[in-house]
Amino acid sequence: MKKEDRREQKKVTYKEARVYLDEMSKYGSVLGLDTIRGLLRELGNPQESLKFIHIAGTNGKGSVLAYTSTILSEAGYRIGRYVSPTVISYLERIQMNGRWISEEEFAELTEKVKEAIARLKAAGENLPTVFETETAIAFLYFRKMNCDFVVLETGLGGELDATNIVKNTVCAVFATISRDHLGVIGNTLEEIAQTKAGIIKNGCAVVSAQQKETVSEILKKRAEASDCSYREADLSRFLVEKEDYHGIRFSYKEYKNLRGSLAGECQIANLATALEVIRTLNALGISVPETAVRKGLEETRWPGRFTFLMEHPVFLVDGAHNEDAAQKLRMSMERYFPGRRLILILGVFKDKEYEKIASILCPLAQQVYTVDLPNVERTLPAEKLAECAKKYCRQTAAAGRIEDAVEKAMKAAERAGQRTADSEASAADGEPVILACGSLSYLGDVIRLVEKSYGTRTRGTGKEEK
Incomplete structure (x- = not known):
């Protein structure tokens, strides 16, 4: 064996991994699941060993994700987070119990995905977009970390978003849905709602923020057709006790005198939605004690949102x-x-x-x-x-x-x-x-x-x- 063959192959650095992904980002994005399905198959389908709380919406899905994942972490579960866009660091997008993936782990997993993409290219298969590649990296990381649940935020839309490749959805969650990305995922509010409703899987639980009536009807019908339970946040049961730009003290249904660490008008709807997710999980037998709810809300951080x-x-x-x-x-x-x-x-x-x-x-x-x-x-x-x-x-x-x-x-x-x-x-x-x-x-x-x-x-x- 030649000396150079025995030499350990040089590993990809974090900087090189970022350059590789930045180059991919020049080619834009394509809605659809065929390409990411092929990539994940090449990687051994890491997503199939994971359970998901899948969140779609126009405004507030990041805050709902932050509340939900922090509460579940406080309850003792190993919780993966996948979010976009990021504010402080690129590494924010992939987290476990609130800690970002390390540069070394990110580089290692990017190298695995890069090798899989090279095999797809050699076979003449369609090549993934940067978001599909990042999503595959995230699934590999969450499987490696043995996450109990992954709280997953859609990138764009819902039905044809790369994250919707997942099958094991425990709870499909909808933050407030309004008009955004017109012409991309729909031309009307109703079309946008139909697209986002595509994350609902047969038999999963469905939880929604309080929506406009037309949006609620679309979500309810999709849930019913998919044999899913349906809950919607009830803002008439949300009592604000004290509020300023440092946070909100409130009560919601059976939860009394809680403190949300995030401020802003939108957080009332987001808090109610997150608590309905927790109530739903408890009903499914996934134990989340009130002490975890209380501490999780106080410990939630979500930079860039008021x-x-x-x-x-x-x-x-x-x-x-x-x-x-x-x-x-x-x-x-x-x-x-x-x-x-x-x-x-x-x-x-x-x-x-x-x-x-x-x-x-x-x-x-x-x-x-x-x-x-x-x-x-x-x-x-x-x-x-x-x-x-x-x-x-x-x-x-x-x-x-x-x-x-x-x-x-x-x-x-x-x-x-x-x-x-x-x-x-x-x-x-x-x-x-x-x-x-x-x-x-x-x-x-x-x-x-x-x-x-x-x-x-x-x-x-x-x-x-x-």
């Missing part, structure tokens, strides 16, 4: 990227900060309803700074977004770079605070609030910048595997 960063000035980030989310964000700002000056940092994708988002949020602001997003191909240029925002807030400027927008917003807040002190105006009227919102894709950069330069009080951004 996340509080610092107190003076108050600095928040929120990934409101469509009309429904923007409306709920506006309601939260008006509820928690009535009469306060708002400095807005805004960045959105060009394929989103940016005119509606601007019309909802920009009238609240005294100053708006628009930014370009890291995804150059999808970003709405800061200059074009500024032109739109100026219709609703005259003091609008295209900052362009995220760093410049954060610096300008902090300086504007400092000047406003100083004017308040000099004029002896009330703190409520004078101390400004900074809100960075729009796409989730740039909020991680905002969080890191604020943390590095201003000493943020971030309220949990996930736990990285050491």
Whole structure:
């Protein structure tokens, strides 16, 4: 045997794995299950040994996932999480009990999937998209970690989403469904709901947020046709006892005096939905004691969703990227900060309803700074977004770079605070609030910048595997 043949083959590094996946991302995405079915077959179908809580929806599915998975972890189960998009780190998308997959494990599993794709290519088979590849990596990891359950968030839609390759769905969950991705997964709310309802599997339990009547009817009919039980959150049974931008103290049905660690108008629906999931699991014989519910809600962290960063000035980030989310964000700002000056940092994708988002949020602001997003191909240029925002807030400027927008917003807040002190105006009227919102894709950069330069009080951004 030649010396070079005996030499151990060089392993793929994390950086090389990311370069490989970044190259794949240039080819876009394709809805359908045939390709990922072939890839997973080549990998030994790791998903078939796992049980899933599968979550679809337009707004709130990430928060429902965070509550549900944290509660189940507190109950002693080994819980996998698969989420997208990520905010702090690429590694966030694959977690076990709240800890991110390590760089070494990610590289090792990417190498396995890369080898499988090479075999498919040699056989003339269709090659997977980057999301399908990432999904396969996640399933391999969750099987390796012997997860009791995987809480799985759909990528786009439901029926033809790559995550819908799974069969062992214990519970299909629906966060709030509204109009988004028009023309991709449907042209009307009803068509979108039908597509998302595709995650329902025969005999699984179905849990939904409180929906518009037409959406509820679609989900109920699909559940009935698939011989599934159906529960829907009842917001009339949700009692808010105390609420501010640090969280919500509330009661829901038999659960009394709980504390949710996430704030925002949308969290009421998300909390009720997550608790209905837990009630359903208990009914199925999957034991989740109230102590785990209580501690899980308090320990839940979900960066980028009405996340509080610092107190003076108050600095928040929120990934409101469509009309429904923007409306709920506006309601939260008006509820928690009535009469306060708002400095807005805004960045959105060009394929989103940016005119509606601007019309909802920009009238609240005294100053708006628009930014370009890291995804150059999808970003709405800061200059074009500024032109739109100026219709609703005259003091609008295209900052362009995220760093410049954060610096300008902090300086504007400092000047406003100083004017308040000099004029002896009330703190409520004078101390400004900074809100960075729009796409989730740039909020991680905002969080890191604020943390590095201003000493943020971030309220949990996930736990990285050491």
